[in-house]
Amino acid sequence: MSDSKPEEGTQLEQGTSLWIDALRRLRKNYAAMAGAAVVLFMGFIAIGYEVLSASVTHFTLDEQHPFVAPKPPGARSVPIVHYDLMSTTGEWAFEKVDANGDGVITDREVQQAYWRQEFRTLDEDSDGSLSYGEYVRAPLSLPPPSEFSTDCNKWAMVRVSLAPIENQDIFLCDAGDDGRISFEEAGKLVEVITIGEARSVMALKDANEDGELTPQEYGGFPAPRVNLIGTDQLGRDLLTRLIYGARISLAVGLIATLVSFLIGVTWGATAGFVGGKVDNLMMRIVDIMYGLPFMFLVILLISVFQTRSLFLLFMALGAIQWLTMARIVRGQVISLKKQEFVEAARCIGTPSAAIIFRHLIPNALGPIIVYSTLTVPAVMLEEAFLSFLGLGVQAPLTSWGALASEGRQNMEAAPWMIIAPGLALAVTLLSMNFLGDGLRDALDPQLRKD
Amino acid sequence: MTRFILRRLVSSIFVILIIITASLWITRQAPSNPCLKERESNTCACVKENSLDLPVFPIYTEIPISPVAECQMWEKSSGFELGPVNVLGPGQWGETQYFTYVGTLASGSLGQSMKTDLSVWETLSAGIPFTFQLGLQALFIALLIGIPAGLVAGLKQNQIQDYSLMTVAMLGVSIPNFVLGPVLIMLFSLELGWFAAVGWDSWWDSVLPSITLGLYYTAYIARLTRGGMLEIVRQDFIRTARAKGLAEQVVVVRHALKGALLPVVSYMGPAIAAMLTGSVVVEEIFGLPGVGKEFVRSALNRDYNVVLGTVIMYSSILVILNMVVDVVYTWLDPRVSYD
Numbered sequence: 001m002s003d004s005k006p007e008e009g010t011q012l013e014q015g016t017s018l019w020i021d022a023l024r025r026l027r028k029n030y031a032a033m034a035g036a037a038v039v040l041f042m043g044f045i046a047i048g049y050e051v052l053s054a055s056v057t058h059f060t061l062d063e064q065h066p067f068v069a070p071k072p073p074g075a076r077s078v079p080i081v082h083y084d085l086m087s088t089t090g091e092w093a094f095e096k097v098d099a100n101g102d103g104v105i106t107d108r109e110v111q112q113a114y115w116r117q118e119f120r121t122l123d124e125d126s127d128g129s130l131s132y133g134e135y136v137r138a139p140l141s142l143p144p145p146s147e148f149s150t151d152c153n154k155w156a157m158v159r160v161s162l163a164p165i166e167n168q169d170i171f172l173c174d175a176g177d178d179g180r181i182s183f184e185e186a187g188k189l190v191e192v193i194t195i196g197e198a199r200s201v202m203a204l205k206d207a208n209e210d211g212e213l214t215p216q217e218y219g220g221f222p223a224p225r226v227n228l229i230g231t232d233q234l235g236r237d238l239l240t241r242l243i244y245g246a247r248i249s250l251a252v253g254l255i256a257t258l259v260s261f262l263i264g265v266t267w268g269a270t271a272g273f274v275g276g277k278v279d280n281l282m283m284r285i286v287d288i289m290y291g292l293p294f295m296f297l298v299i300l301l302i303s304v305f306q307t308r309s310l311f312l313l314f315m316a317l318g319a320i321q322w323l324t325m326a327r328i329v330r331g332q333v334i335s336l337k338k339q340e341f342v343e344a345a346r347c348i349g350t351p352s353a354a355i356i357f358r359h360l361i362p363n364a365l366g367p368i369i370v371y372s373t374l375t376v377p378a379v380m381l382e383e384a385f386l387s388f389l390g391l392g393v394q395a396p397l398t399s400w401g402a403l404a405s406e407g408r409q410n411m412e413a414a415p416w417m418i419i420a421p422g423l424a425l426a427v428t429l430l431s432m433n434f435l436g437d438g439l440r441d442a443l444d445p446q447l448r449k450d
Numbered sequence: 451m452t453r454f455i456l457r458r459l460v461s462s463i464f465v466i467l468i469i470i471t472a473s474l475w476i477t478r479q480a481p482s483n484p485c486l487k488e489r490e491s492n493t494c495a496c497v498k499e500n501s502l503d504l505p506v507f508p509i510y511t512e513i514p515i516s517p518v519a520e521c522q523m524w525e526k527s528s529g530f531e532l533g534p535v536n537v538l539g540p541g542q543w544g545e546t547q548y549f550t551y552v553g554t555l556a557s558g559s560l561g562q563s564m565k566t567d568l569s570v571w572e573t574l575s576a577g578i579p580f581t582f583q584l585g586l587q588a589l590f591i592a593l594l595i596g597i598p599a600g601l602v603a604g605l606k607q608n609q610i611q612d613y614s615l616m617t618v619a620m621l622g623v624s625i626p627n628f629v630l631g632p633v634l635i636m637l638f639s640l641e642l643g644w645f646a647a648v649g650w651d652s653w654w655d656s657v658l659p660s661i662t663l664g665l666y667y668t669a670y671i672a673r674l675t676r677g678g679m680l681e682i683v684r685q686d687f688i689r690t691a692r693a694k695g696l697a698e699q700v701v702v703v704r705h706a707l708k709g710a711l712l713p714v715v716s717y718m719g720p721a722i723a724a725m726l727t728g729s730v731v732v733e734e735i736f737g738l739p740g741v742g743k744e745f746v747r748s749a750l751n752r753d754y755n756v757v758l759g760t761v762i763m764y765s766s767i768l769v770i771l772n773m774v775v776d777v778v779y780t781w782l783d784p785r786v787s788y789d
Contacts, residue, residue, distance in 0.1 A: 288465050290720060293764045295727035296745070297469075300476055300757060303749035381626055388628045388731060389746060401628075408632045408735065415636060422629035430624035437620075 025442040032438020038431035046247040058225040065235030070414035076224040083222030104212040110198040248399040253380040259318025264325025272333030294320040332364035366443040373436035377429040462769040484564040560759040570759035581740035588664030596668040600675025622669025631662040631735040648737040678710035719772040
């Protein structure tokens with residue numbers, strides 16, 4: 001089943017201009033260029049996780065902010081690892097934070113200070129109370145229901161599920177019945193941190209570990225930061241995890257493709273170059289393996305060994321992707337090896353291995369690059385598939401597939417948890433496919449179907 | 451043709467033997483085994499019952515699993531006779547796990563589940579109707595939508611139909627089914643309430659899982675058909691058909707379609723393999739008690755016989771299907787012959 005075409009000889013004679021020509025054609029393909037831009041962007045994001053985590057999202061991968069439910073996009077949490085300090089004047093002066101005025105700050109007072117600040121943020125017109133409009137616009141941070149009256153608990157749950165909010169439901173907590181919610185009425189509704197978190201925030205400053213801060217120890221607290229696309233079920237910032245997931249997903253895609261590239265090119269080039277019975281046998285093996293439920297063997301391998309090492313994952317995914325590569329390379333090599341330059345190389349006594357790797361493969365590089373580009377999204381899809389089943393990347397690491405899996409388990413309460421990684425995966429795969437298609441059209445105009 | 455089929459049958463048996471050997475080796479190499487989680491009195495009985503105390507392969511006589519050594523100590527005070535040992539004597543070649551298992555298979559049985567009292571076949575046959583219905587429906591969707599879409603795109607090349615269909619197809623091959631499934635559930639089950647979100651009570655409920663499984667292949671087949679169509683309409687015999695005044699419909703359906711479907715036919719083998727794998731995730735998402743779900747559960751549970759049974763069943767299906775694909779290929783493309 002060779003794919004070789006006689007016309008490929010003429011294409012080779014274009015010599016060095018082939019690549020420049022291909023680049024020119026690729027530039028004209030806007031879908032492919034947009035795809036390349038997105039892929040590059042994702043690559044930069046993946047590389048820049050440390051920087052982005054410290055200066056853009058302000059959260060780390062596994063920093064937990066425990067709440068009963070995932071927080072919706074736009075909610076705020078207090079970063080513990082990458083914190084910048086609040087100013088120590090105005091509302092955050094020591095005297096203001098020390099609400100009871102006993103000269104030391106306790107964890108309760110820290111919590112109260114954050115509540116007050118969150119309330120002020122929600123209170124857009126600064127009249128000291130929340131109107132219905134202010135409440136609905138505010139992406140509230142959710143308090144644990146246990147610290148709540150029943151009615152307010154219901155209120156919070158309505159907010160969580162993003163169901164249509166009825167006016168009377170909202171104002172169940174409006175004890176004064178005046179249509180506005182004061183700070184006292186809102187109480188813990190505007191909670192951004194739990195008492196445990198308040199303690200860990202204090203521990204940043206509490207040098208002598210007595211659970212109290214004196215004016216000398218006090219130097220401001222971490223500023224609350226927005227969870228741009230919400231948090232997951234453990235209160236971890238979703239955007240940060242998505243960025244880290246990009247790193248793992250892209251790395252798996254690239255490395256497994258490299259593995260498949262090495263196996264496939266060597267196998268296909270050897271079969272095509274040697275020819276005869278060896279070729280027959282090698283390609284028969286490929287034909288047989290092509291029809292096997294390979295993913296089942298991978299699932300079997302990973303689930304029985306339970307090592308879940310990334311290395312095993314790379315190898316397993318690479319090992320099932322090399323078959324098509326081997327076929328493509330073989331077809332190319334068979335059509336190339338009859339060319340004069342190969343005969344010339346053989347005449348001057350070049351060893352077979354050198355002919356394969358120095359002369360044949362570089363000339364077959366176009367289709368190899370195209371197919372490699374298309375293998376990356378395929379591998380990423382498989383990694384996501386395994387992670388989705390819980391057989392891929394394990395905590396504390398995460399990948400887009402693992403995030404989608406967590407998202408599916410919480411999809412009714414927190415749709416953003418599946419939408420975000422799903423969108424990231426779909427956009428990246430789409431871009432890679434467009435780029436791969438564009439590269440194919442650019443490098444092999446004869447294959448182009450128009 | 452008969453010779454070809456016979457030859458393929460013989461090589462298929464070899465292929466399945468290789469798969470059996472590889473999967474048996476993988477399961478027996480695992481650091482855990484089905485008997486570990488039982489209570490101690492049961493452990494050794496379990497080891498004995500599943501012949502885990504036997505050497506795995508004739509050439510590989512070491513017993514790698516952990517409770518066997520303890521059981522050999524324990525056996526002295528109990529009625530169990532464990533053994534043989536790590537070394538095989540002459541005439542003991544039949545007494546390896548590998549030959550015992552292959553012997554069971556040869557007698558037409560997939561063996562006994564290591565965790566439950568059911569046989570492997572009973573375990574699997576509970577899930578087969580779900581998985582097969584799901585797979586067949588997905589395949590039908592893929593072929594019934596994918597091929598016409600590809601034909602239209604190919605015939606209207608570089609026109610609005612082509613661009614819009616191919617953009618949709620590109621989206622289709624880029625959205626993973628485990629993202630598509632939950633999104634469809636959120637839209638059509640939770641928001642609109644048209645389908646059941648979990649489970650499968652009537653045929654209606656199978657629509658969503660089938661679409662989830664089938665969309666990727668629909669898109670892929672549309673792309674393949676378009677490619678095949680573009681190649682074929684440039685061939686001389688199509689020009690001849692047009693030149694002798696045949697109606698466009700006749701040219702497309704009678705002459706071009708057969709050739710345009712060649713890439714689709716050769717994709718069928720890998721497609722069905724991938725669909726069987728994909729159904730694992732779809733069953734998981736939609737909470738269907740299919741074979742895929744059983745497979746993952748058994749693999750994590752170390753119910754080796756069920757795992758091996760699933761792998762053998764699926765490989766056999768695929769090997770047979772690949773053979774059928776090759777036969778169909780010769781019928782579609784008279785230039786190809788296998789002799």
